Amino acid sequence: MAKRRLSDLRKAQMQAGYIFVLPSILLYAAFVLAPVIITIILSFTYYDISFGADWVGFENYVRFLTEPRSLEIFWNTLRFAFLAVSFNVAVGLILALALNRAMPKFLLYFFRLAFFLPVIISAAFVAVVWSYFYSVDFGVINYYLGQIGLPQVPWLSSSKVAMTSIVIMDVWKNTGFFMIILIAALQGVPRPIMDAASMDGASAWRRFSRITLPFISPVLFFCIVFASIGALQVFESIMILTGGGPGDSTRSLSIYLVDEAFGSFELGYAAAVSVIMMILVLIITIIQIIGSRRWVRE
Amino acid sequence: MQTRSMQTREAKKWVDRAIIAVLLLMGILMLMPFFWLFSMSFRPAPEAYKMPPSFFPPSFDLSNYRTVLESSVPFLKIYWNSLYVAVLVTIGQLVTCTLAAFAYARLRFPGRDSLFFVMLIGLMFPAQVTILPIYLGYAKLGLLNNPLGLVLMGLTSSFGVFMLRQFLRSQPKELEEAALMDGAGYFKIFWRISLPQLMPALGALAIITFTGAWNAYFQPRALITSQDSMTLPIAMDLLRGYMSQGNLSVVMAAMSMAILPVVLLFLVAQKMVIEGVTFSGIRA
Known part of the structure; x- marks a missing residue:
């Protein structure tokens, strides 16, 4: 009797299991x-x-x-990824170190708002704003450069500068993500070790390089991997700022793929x-x- | 000795203050694009290119907003499409991922672990690798230029299944076992015990999924070309056509409306949004 109940139960469990995973498996x-x-x-x-x-x-x-063209686009993508990943993670780390101190709650709310808001708004929206900031004659950035006596920069219209402009916007948009993750990692660095090190007279740099850095390095590694996967797929920010130009100077693999598939079929x-x-x-x-x-x- | 440590403590306080001041400045700079777009949306069109730029609205004149709604671009339809896709995708993922997570976390059946593994592999594929066959398939089924196509392809996600399964495994199992002893079926256990346990994770997943769908650009861009079926991110290109006519303020009015739901979500549930997004790592 008991035995039969057990096998019934197993059968019921099996059935339920398949029914529950079915919708997601089929769609997947x-x-x-x-x-x-x-x-x-x-x-x-x-x-x-x-x-x-x-x-x-x-x-x-x-x-x-x-083909020289596809190879150029391939290297563009790697170059963008390298620059975007380095700056996103480095700036994120500096911001995290700066923010990792005691401060009033409302300031913390403000900083989270200011640095994280760009992360959750689609680049498709904000890149339109940036394209205006970057415009040569009417652009906000060139206006201020002019005010302090610096020459105008062809942010998006020069093939030498355009990639840098895209990287700048990308860092503005994504660095807050890495900042948040790295703050969490910094808060895990054990306080007593840090205190003991400063008691022994270790300088701030020494404490950072000998204690903090080794401690957060797994998280730092995750950030780099994660940033790389995202950067290799970069699409909308380039699409809206330059469309891949001038020439092919900012074209990424994603844009090339869409051009070839839906432009040239x-x-x-x-x-x-x-x-x-x-x-x-x-x-x-x-x-x-x-x-x-x-x-x-x- | 005592004075020296007081001095260093005093010095440290000043360093802290200086750093916070610099951060404040940077924080304000970070928000500039948002201030600017918001202020621009209230500015009369001829003043759009006035220098120096100002970051605060001169008045709350809504005429640009009216122009968006009355323009030749079907903005309300596009807005509705975005809501339709984001809401249905969110509901779909909550349902399919919860069901699957329950099975993977709580039930035993042959092939469970291999199915879960196959599902996990999905985390590795970029959207670019699936888009061409989906495009070809949709072309055959008549789902191109149809927001329903965007809904269907978003109804489940490896990430959602993975996240909810991990969460459920961290929850106590005793209640379920007791219910099983009392003769409750698995559907009842799922509905009465596991679903309530999953609630906090479901909130996070809902936020991530909604923002992700709201912001999506790559797939809609590949699958949709007609104005009436567009979602907001790809319609921005269309609206940008205005820019050449110098009517930038109108574009910014449209933009303000387009980012509003996500901004509101963030202001209200900052902590939950940040936790959800950092956990999933969406890159919008």
């Missing part, structure tokens, strides 16, 4: 798993919307790796570009897994 299969697999297959074809697919092997990848080639992006993200994720394993063991 339809909108993530199947599309990823199809994209990979597509990347080996020449695809025409009305005539279908022709198998072309590695041709799309060869084209990507040999080179769907097979666009699929290859997206697979290359996926591989980049995958490499970073693997580095993250290896890195965090190492820290856990230590």
